[in-house]
Amino acid sequence: MSFLHKNSREHFIRTALENKFGWVLDWDPPTLWHNIGPCLPDAYDDFIEGRATLLETVIEALDQLSDQELMEVGNLAGSKDSATRTWWNNFLSDEIRALRKKMPSDLLFGLGHSDWKADIVYWSQMPHFTLREVVLLSVGVDPERYQDSDLLEIETRENDRTYPAMRFVLKRLRLLRRYFHGGGLSHERLSLRIYK
Secondary structure (H helix, E strand, O other), X not given: OOOOXXXXXXXXXXXXXXXXXXXXXXXXXXXXXXXXXXXXXXXXXXXXXXXXXXXXXXXXXXXXXXXXXXXXXXXXXXXOOOHHHHHHHHOOHHHHHHHHHOOOOHHHHXXXXXXXXXXXXXXXXXXXXXXXXXXXXXXXXXXXXXXXXHHHHHHHOOOOOOOHHHHHHHHHHHHHHHHHOOOOOOOOOEOOOOOO
């Protein structure tokens, strides 16, 4: 029989889950606000499914613990050498570590990642743009996200493993570079006429 109130048990379970999973517990996939260029909106599906499976297993195990054991793992009180703590520290730790490593890059999700959204109102007030700014704005990405050196490094290291979204940006960069400059990322300002 449990001497803990249901809310207290839920609190200890929640705390134990936070300690076990860390940021993985409450992580949500980003919002895709556009899909200019390649995007894989289901890029996070394997990660989400893996998390759900591990969470279910851990919650089932926590439900089986006595109140005393739950308090031990839920607030990490008591002896660090206790059998319960040792079990808890080892329980599915390798699987959770492996899940963290499976987190796909945001670039796999595409250029429409909500954290990268360009402030079009702000940028539309600029009288001139660098080539980098034009390229990134043309795909909806905030130009502050990547500097000239970042794009040059990505372009230099481009290979079969370069994310499709970055290949798309590099293709557009090369196209605009040929059109405006004939080569090189230039700090020369471009005047673009904005039609309303």
